Amino acid sequence: MSPLKPHEQLAALLADDMAAVNAQITQRMASKHAPRIPEVTAHLVDAGGKRLRPMLTLAAARLCGYDGHYHVHLAATVEFIHTATLLHDDVVDESERRRGRPTANLLWDNKSSVLVGDYLFSRSFQLMVETGSLRVLDILANASATIAEGEVLQLTAASNLATDEAVYLQVVRGKTAALFSAATEVGGVIADASDEVTQALFDYGDALGISFQIVDDLLDYGGAAMSLGKNTGDDFRERKLTLPVIKAVALADAEERAFWVRTIEKGDQRDGDLEHAMALMTKHDTLEATRQDALHWAAKARTALGKVPESDLRNLLMDLSDYVVSRVV
Amino acid sequence: MSPLKPHEQLAALLADDMAAVNAQITQRMASKHAPRIPEVTAHLVDAGGKRLRPMLTLAAARLCGYDGHYHVHLAATVEFIHTATLLHDDVVDESERRRGRPTANLLWDNKSSVLVGDYLFSRSFQLMVETGSLRVLDILANASATIAEGEVLQLTAASNLATDEAVYLQVVRGKTAALFSAATEVGGVIADASDEVTQALFDYGDALGISFQIVDDLLDYGGAAMSLGKNTGDDFRERKLTLPVIKAVALADAEERAFWVRTIEKGDQRDGDLEHAMALMTKHDTLEATRQDALHWAAKARTALGKVPESDLRNLLMDLSDYVVSRVV
Secondary structure, X not given: OOOOOHHHHHHHHOHHHHHHHHHHHHHHOOOOOOOXXXXXXXXXXXXXXXXXXXXXXXXXXHHOOOOOOHHHHHHHHHHHHHHHHHHHHHHHOOOOEEOOEEOHHHHOOHHHXXXXXXXXXXXXXXXXXXXXXXXXXXXXHHHHHHHHHHHHHHHHHOOOOOOOHHHHHHHHHHHHHHHHHHHHHHHHHHOOOOHHHHHHHHHHHHHHHXXXXXXXXXXXXXXXXXXXXXXXXXXXHOOOOOHHHHHHXXXXXXXXXXXXXXXXXXXXXXXXXXXXXXXXXXXXXHHHHHHHHHHHHHHHHHHHHHHOOOOHHHHHHHHHHHHHHHOXX | OOOOOHXXXXXXXXXHHHHHHHHHHHHHOOOOXXXXXXXXXXXXXXXXXXXXXXXXXXXXXXXXXXOOOHHHHHHHHHHHHHHHHHHHHHHHHOOOXXXXXXXXXXXXXXXXXXXXXXXXXXXXXXXXHHOOOHHHHHHHXXXXXXXXXXXXXXXXXXXXXXXXXXXXXXXXXHHHHHHHHHHHHHHHHHOOOOHHHHHHHHXXXXXXXXXXXXXXXXXOOOHHHHHHOOOOOHHHHOOOOOHHHHHHHHOOOHHHHHHHHHHHHOOOOOOOHHHHHHHHHHHOOHHHXXXXXXXXXXXXXXXXHHHOOOOHHHHHHHHHHHHHHXXXX
């Protein structure tokens, strides 16, 4: 097995395409009139992250044999949508750090984050119009609506103990999986792949995104948290119901339920509450059950790609789904 | 002359179409999963306003002889984009009242305003994709980018005394005219009008929007302000450079310039400053010069429609451009 991780191997295989995407991003975030725009965008774009979403689009298009150049537009589109949602998320969550750096809303202000986010949405919209594909536009319009609806849903559902696994899944699709699945699906569409292959790419992105988010939520209560720049228990302190807690609430007796009502619904948290929450999740084995769910979705992602002709890229995407959950294996 | 104002006559002529637009808006703002969305949207949509922008789209399509139903989609699109920008504007401006009612950011919170705004953008995007017209998508994508760029520009240019009339015009196009011109242009495009007529509709919307905004900025220092639900001098207190002040700054001597630097750039405002600002604008006659600019753009709007075949609707649109400036005549 290569010492490189799957996303690093993908990055190596797609290096030329990714360079074109980065050039496109730099060009499109320029603004002659409003220098605040590239300042704010560069702060976030340069901070890096793995550029996972645009890589998914490039890989999907290439493994379908695409040899045009619109996959670069679409990859940049996907990264712009992602960046725009991060800018708005940080305003909504009143975050102060992202990827180990101060957030834009802290460095500039909430106004800039809201408006530059809007600008990036509109730039992404222009990029996809340039592909001339109504089907691509349809997919990305629907993904945008799912993302926005999921965010609003999270706002109202987050601290509500009635939130069950079905609602959690909707929130996760909005928060993460809708953009993953759109990213892979439009890669297939721009390459004029068969309906079966395009559907498989969608299913892969959807399942990969769900497992990715479940792992993230699990790590918030787990050991490897520091590597994410997130502190253990953040979700608990922010009264966000995620899968490990939702499962614990479902299995709670009256006394335990009262604990969750006080700490999550009412937000009355005291010293030792996080430790008690962890103890309840351990008692009901919900961290392990959550891990099993993540593995299930990762396996689903791998299986979906079985319908796509074999290639190095396809195999790397399969490995990527295993890698995502390897953080909690 | 009819006792009805031009926009009221337009509303009467287009009553069936407007009913269809309102039905479309109600249907599209629904969300099965996130009831916060229709709550926030309804608060703003029900507050009314004149529905000027969707009416422009309907009128433009109809006067070009359109007899399909996508003009309703496009009118709803335009209203959703407008509503989304209002939601985000109120967050950015930290506004507490709009159209005489508490703003959504005050009634709910900034988070809801940001995210519901994003949702409405994505819904508008879905609506326009349904028309199947790439040209319509191109126009609205470009308008969205101009709007967002103008908003960011305003953020950085508003209190900067170097802001001149050219920058002001860019801000005004972003703030108002870009959506007006897109609203009229897509009406022509969906009706498959000639390039000449479509261009005339664009020019009309652009000039109408500019005169509309100049009048608004003028009324902020003028007599009829109360009818807008805005208090005289708000822009001064908020340190927003608008046309009457930009013209006064351009004509200022050293002492006057020091006054503008202190009050606008530094934001150090004291009792009597607004009165002194008004006196300087009166001294340099900039309120009258601003009024002349508004009249100039209104005349340009009327002239543009000269290239469009005569009809009741066309004549009403011409009258509308006169009506907009009649507030300051």
